[in-house]
Structures are given as C-alpha cells and as structure tokens.
Amino acid sequence: MERKINNSSLRIREVLSVLSLFLFLAFLPEPVFAQKAPPIIDMHLHADLPPFEVPAGTPAICRPEPCEGKGKATASHEETMRKTLEIMDRNNIVKAHLSGLDPEIMAKWIDAAPGRFIAAPFIFQPDEAGLEQMRSKFDEGFYAGMGEIATQLNGMAPNDPKLEPYFALAEELDLPTLIHTEGIGPELPGFRTAAGSPLLLEEVLVRHPKLRLYVENSGYPFRDEMIAMMSQYPQLYGDVSTITWLLPRTAFYDYLEALVRAGLGKRIMFGSDQMCWPEMIESGIQAIQEADFLSEEQKRDILYNNAERFLQITLGNE
Numbered sequence: 001m002e003r004k005i006n007n008s009s010l011r012i013r014e015v016l017s018v019l020s021l022f023l024f025l026a027f028l029p030e031p032v033f034a035q036k037a038p039p040i041i042d043m044h045l046h047a048d049l050p051p052f053e054v055p056a057g058t059p060a061i062c063r064p065e066p067c068e069g070k071g072k073a074t075a076s077h078e079e080t081m082r083k084t085l086e087i088m089d090r091n092n093i094v095k096a097h098l099s100g101l102d103p104e105i106m107a108k109w110i111d112a113a114p115g116r117f118i119a120a121p122f123i124f125q126p127d128e129a130g131l132e133q134m135r136s137k138f139d140e141g142f143y144a145g146m147g148e149i150a151t152q153l154n155g156m157a158p159n160d161p162k163l164e165p166y167f168a169l170a171e172e173l174d175l176p177t178l179i180h181t182e183g184i185g186p187e188l189p190g191f192r193t194a195a196g197s198p199l200l201l202e203e204v205l206v207r208h209p210k211l212r213l214y215v216e217n218s219g220y221p222f223r224d225e226m227i228a229m230m231s232q233y234p235q236l237y238g239d240v241s242t243i244t245w246l247l248p249r250t251a252f253y254d255y256l257e258a259l260v261r262a263g264l265g266k267r268i269m270f271g272s273d274q275m276c277w278p279e280m281i282e283s284g285i286q287a288i289q290e291a292d293f294l295s296e297e298q299k300r301d302i303l304y305n306n307a308e309r310f311l312q313i314t315l316g317n318e
C-alpha cells in the first residue's frame with residue numbers, strides 16, 4: 001500500500017514537471033531554440049556594378065598586389081540579388097543602403113524585399129540633366145539615400161563644384177549620403193588616390209552642416225586625416241566595407257583599432273560593398289566579430305547601433 005502511494009505521487013510529480021516545462025517554454029517571449037542572430041545593418045550594398053565588367057567566377061579584388069582574392073563573381077544581377085538576399089536572411093541583416101545606377105535593376109531589389117533597402121543613386125559622373133530626373137525619383141519616394149558618390153573613380157575630388165548640386169539636394173532632403181573618399185579604389189585609368197584625401201571633405205561639410213555624410217572605408221588609409229575630420233565634424237560618419245575583406249586582416253585591424261582608440265567607435269558602421277561577390281558580406285561580418293580588441297558592445301555598435309542612429313530609424317535592437 002505504502003509502495004503504491006509512493007508510485008502514484010512519483011507519477012504526479014513527473015506529470016507536473018513535464019507540464020511546468022511545457023508552460024515555461026510556451027510563455028517564453030520567443031522560443032529559445034528559434035532565437036535569431038542580433039540584427040545587422042549593411043550600409044554599403046550595390047545592386048549593379050558600374051563601371052566594371054567582371055567575368056563570372058573572377059575572384060574578389062584584393063589589395064595590395066600580389067594577393068589572392070576570395071569568392072567568385074556572380075554571372076548576373078539576378079544572381080547577385082538572390083545570393084545577397086539569402087545572406088541577408090541568414091545573418092538577420094534587416095536594413096541596407098543599396099546603391100545603383102540603373103533604376104530598373106533597383107526596382108527589382110525593392111520589390112524582392114519591400115522596406116528592407118534604402119535605395120540611392122550611384123553617381124559616377126555628375127550630370128545636370130540626370131539630376132532633374134533623379135529629383136523626381138526622390139519625390140515619388142523611390143530613392144531615399146544618396147550615393148555612393150564615386151566620382152573619385154574619375155579623379156574628381158569631393159570639393160569639385162560639379163558635385164555641389166548633389167550635396168545641396170542631399171542636405172535639403174536629409175538623405176544618408178555615401179561617398180568614396182579614400183586612398184584605394186578600382187583599377188580604372190581615371191582613379192586618383194590624391195583626390196581621396198578626407199581633408200577635401202572639409203569645404204563640403206562647412207557648406208552643408210546638416211548633410212548626413214559617411215565615407216567609404218572611413219577614408220582608408222588616411223588615418224590621421226580621417227580622425228581629424230571626424231573629431232572636428234560630429235556629423236561625419238565612416239563605414240568599414242571592402243577593408244573588412246580585401247586587405248590583410250592585420251591592416252584592417254590596425255586601422256579600425258586606431259579609429260576606435262581615437263574615440264570614434266560610435267560613428268563607424270558596417271557595410272559590405274559586396275559588388276558581384278555576395279559571399280564577402282559574411283567575410284566582413286566575421287572580420288568584425290573576430291576583432292578581439294573590440295568589446296561585444298563595440299561590435300554591436302559597428303554592426304547595428306551606429307547605423308540605426310545615423311539613419312534615424314528604430315528597428316528594435318535585441
């Protein structure tokens with residue numbers, strides 16, 4: 001009899017413990033086993049790839065030569081889009097600045113992932129007629145960002161008067177604006193390193209104090225110039241994009257650590273600049289995550305928080 005009682009009370013206890021486990025799991029805000037990675041914002045994606053022709057399968061560019069690039073170029077815009085979206089889903093990339101020259105290609109991206117992209121015109125050559133057309137695309141809400149302004153690829157410095165209407169428009173419409181102003185770039189005949197000194201941004205920032213400007217690769221490798229500019233002009237941000245994957249890792253870490261040690265860790269944002277190598281998005285994220293000189297909080301700042309503040313959006317972090 002005593003044994004029987006013990007058995008049934010054991011049963012009841014078992015049932016209760018299973019029940020309480022069930023209740024515990026049911027009332028968790030999100031099931032622990034299905035928890036997503038923390039969100040990421042990619043401040044530097046490309047929908048198309050002017051002005052390059054890259055044969056399918058070509059390894060990603062690398063610097064400095066001789067070096068070996070990783071990855072394989074996609075064969076089409078469609079493949080770039082499909083693979084980029086897969087990687088965005090896998091890594092919980094919730095928002096991205098998407099630069100493009102061809103509005104038709106851009107429209108496909110926007111349709112494929114509504115609300116996920118800040119579409120922005122890629123500026124290779126300033127062109128007054130083009131600016132008028134562009135303005136209508138802003139008015140209709142198609143574009144919501146400016147750049148990449150990549151005129152350095154033609155040797156044009158950021159303080160060239162031909163760029164003035166673009167900065168004026170970006171300031172007027174309060175657009176997040178990406179510019180290629182740094183020491184490195186694609187091997188094009190017109191590219192000029194000297195046109196990429198971050199000091200050349202000073203006139204632009206003085207003339208447009210409300211412009212929300214960020215610099216590709218945080219001006220790499222013009223470290224001291226960039227520290228000076230960011231320290232003096234609090235509206236200026238930088239991304240870490242190709243330098244996360246095309247440089248020797250030590251060179252990237254030296255640069256990033258110098259900026260962070262200079263107190264600029266709250267104004268550096270992750271971007272992949274994936275071009276036709278979507279797998280570089282994950283290489284870039286990994287480079288940030290493996291930086292052992294950064295605290296977890298500093299990594300989250302670069303991967304998400306700083307861009308959220310810069311874009312003036314709230315998506316709900318962690």
Ligand SMILES: [Zn+2]
Nearest residue numbers: 044046148273
């Ligand atoms: Zn770019």
